[in-house]
Amino acid sequence: MRAVGVIFRRELAAYLRSPIGYIVAAVVLLLGGLLFYAQALGPAAGERLSGDVLARFIYNASGLTAIAACALTIRLIAEERQQGTQVLLNTSPIRDWEIVLGKFLSALVFLTGITVITLYMPALIFVNGKVSIGHILVGYLGLTLMGSAVLAIGLFATALTRHQLVAAAVAAVVTGTMFLFWPLAQIVDPPLSRVFAGLALHGRHFRGFQGGLLHLRDVIYYLAVTYFFLLAAVKVMEAKRWE
Amino acid sequence: MVQLTEVAKYFGEKRALGPVSFEIPRGETVGILGLNGVGKTTLLRILACDLRASAGRVVIDGVDALADPHEVRKRVGFLPERPPVYGEMTVGDYLEFAGRIRGLDRATVAERKAVVEDVAQLTEVDGELVRNLSQGFRQRVGVAQAIIHDPELLILDEPTHDLDPVQIREMREMIRGLKRSHTILVSSHILSEISQTCDRVLILNRGEVIASGTEGELFGRLLHATSFIVAVSIDEPQVENGDSGAVQPGGDDSIGALIRSVPDVDRVQRVEAAPGSAAYEVEAAKDRRAAVCRALVQNGHDVVRLERTQRELESVFVELVGQRAH
Known part of the structure; x- marks a missing residue:
């Protein structure tokens, strides 16, 4: 596990030293702020219940979190391959799962950091309206869990290729498809609709978090997606050695 | 130290290496010589467990690389053709990172970092x-980074790649210094590089080892004639026209006749x-360097230079590669 910590610290420092981390954070905070202003504070916002405003904010934040997660992960392994630094990791006495886990945790901490900065918006609702801290906390737990699932998808994508653009495309397609499962579930008949709803990254599994309701099945779903794609990333890295 | 038995590597249907078999005893510095694309890097990456x-079967320091690659990686240091460095890190932070992922604790890393920075003359750019x-x-x-964990085996893939002549010389000196404490494998397609730093040469062609031995053994086995350059000091007046006092090539003279x-x-x-010397390229049916030097010295000439010609090294290489090509 020590290797996980060493890789985690290097990757986190890389986010803080390179422009990509700051660009992603700036875009997320800017768009999040604009959306919040338009839907809660601006002239077109209208009168809404505080709980609705918070739910809407969490809904918007989930989309931004997914985009940020994709953007943060695409460099993680593809860039190492592109720049030839993957050799250092591959020839060190560390295991592929330690590399993947260290990188994943660094991205998760950085993404969570960005998400935490957005807390001033729910805080405004809390001060000026009537929402519970529980609702805010559950909403942020949902954002973190969904973010971790998308990060795992991104890591899987970046493990597949040395080209960051290809990694970004794969991550976007897989994440987009899993988001689309929910609208698809609304238009197809059972039992397919149940399968799509069960697999959807958004919709059924995120609605609870949006409304401040914590369901164990939703937590397990996001953890399972995270685990599945991290495992897939490890297997891809192992397979690359046999190429 | 290193034992390879019938090792082969395929990328899909394409054979990139092998089957190759060879052994390298502890403490030896071996050069892997071959044209670009003959499988040198593949071979070194297999040895480094990349x-x-x-x-x-690959066995390094008694450990099977297939059964326990993790253990082998602890004993091997690898410098790929392109150094695996992170541009956004400082040299000091990078070496600490390299040491930590090799399993060293903080105190040992600090100690080793000072040592390797000294060896590689990096202290001033820490x-x-x-x-x-x-x-x-x-x-x-x-x-x-390749020696931070003090590995038994050091693998250097084209260490002089992209370096200028001064840097090549410094790198050569560094490798010579490392020979004292490591078994080293160096790959190159530059013949003179290998001959100047290695005890033994393995020549690779189309994924197979086609010859191995010391430089002298290869010369003896493969050259039908040897050639070398010998230079002696001469007293010669300086030329006024600015052409320096160097002896001009061509023609005959008493030293040549001797x-x-x-x-x-x-x-x-x-x-x-x-300037101040006369040089001769000598070709002989067998190695006559000692006899030529003896004759020159006995006749009162000071020998100031004696070396095999680059053409000779190339002859060995071309002979081998050419044999296989036909």
């Missing part, structure tokens, strides 16, 4: 960002030489 062999360093310094950082009188010497030709 790639797994498709077939065969706080510099790697991306701001010249290619030569980056290559040194690459060597430093060399030609040595048994088995087939051809003597005067070549360009530094």
Whole structure:
């Protein structure tokens, strides 16, 4: 596990030293702020219940979190391959799962950091309206869990290729498809609709978090997606050695 | 130290290496010589446990690389052709990172970092960002990361790649220094590089080892004639027209005639030489360097230079590669 910590610290420092981390954070905070202003504070916002405003904010934040997660992960392994630094990791006495886990945790901490900065918006609702801290906390737990699932998808994508653009495309397609499962579930008949709803990254599994309701099945779903794609990333890295 | 038995590597249907078999005893410095694309890097990556062999057995320091690659990686330091450095890190931070992922604790890393920075002459750039360093310094950082955990086996893939002549010389000196404490494998397609730093040469062609031995053994086995350059000091007046006082090539003279009188010497030709000396390229049916030097010294000449010609090294290589090509 020590290797996980060493890789985690290097990757986190890389986010803080390179422009990509700051660009992603700036875009997320800017768009999040604009959306919040338009839907809660601006002239077109209208009168809404505080709980609705918070739910809407969490809904918007989930989309931004997914985009940020994709953007943060695409460099993680593809860039190492592109720049030839993957050799250092591959020839060190560390295991592929330690590399993947260290990188994943660094991205998760950085993404969570960005998400935490957005807390001033729910805080405004809390001060000026009537929402519970529980609702805010559950909403942020949902954002973190969904973010971790998308990060795992991104890591899987970046493990597949040395080209960051290809990694970004794969991550976007897989994440987009899993988001689309929910609208698809609304238009197809059972039992397919149940399968799509069960697999959807958004919709059924995120609605609870949006409304401040914590369901164990939703937590397990996001953890399972995270685990599945991290495992897939490890297997891809192992397979690359046999190429 | 290193034992390879029938090792092969395939990328899909394409055979990139092997089957190759060889052994390297502890403490030896071995050069892997071959043209570009013959499988040198594949071989070194397998030895460094970056790639797994498709077939065969690799044993390093008694540990099977296929069964326990993790343990092998602890004993191997690897410098790929392109040093695996992170541009956004400082040299010091990078070496600490390299040491930590090799399993060293903080105290040992600090101790080793000081040692490898000294060996690679990096102490003065410890706080510099790697991306701001010249290619030569980056290559040194690459060597430093490869030895930070004091490995038994050091693998250097084209260590002089992209370096200027001064940096090549410094790298050569560094490798010579490392020979004292490591078993080293160096790959190159530059013949003179290998001959100047290695105890033994393995020549690779089309994924197979086609010859191995010391430089002398290869010369003896493969050259039908040897050629070398011998230079002696001469008293010659400086030329006023600015052409320096160097002896001009071509023509005949007494020294050339003396060399030609040595048994088995087939051809003597005067070549360009530094001012105050006369140089001759000598071709003989067998190695006559000692006899030629003896004849020159006994006749009162001071020998100031004696070396095998680059053409001779190339002859060995071309002979081998050419044999296989037909």
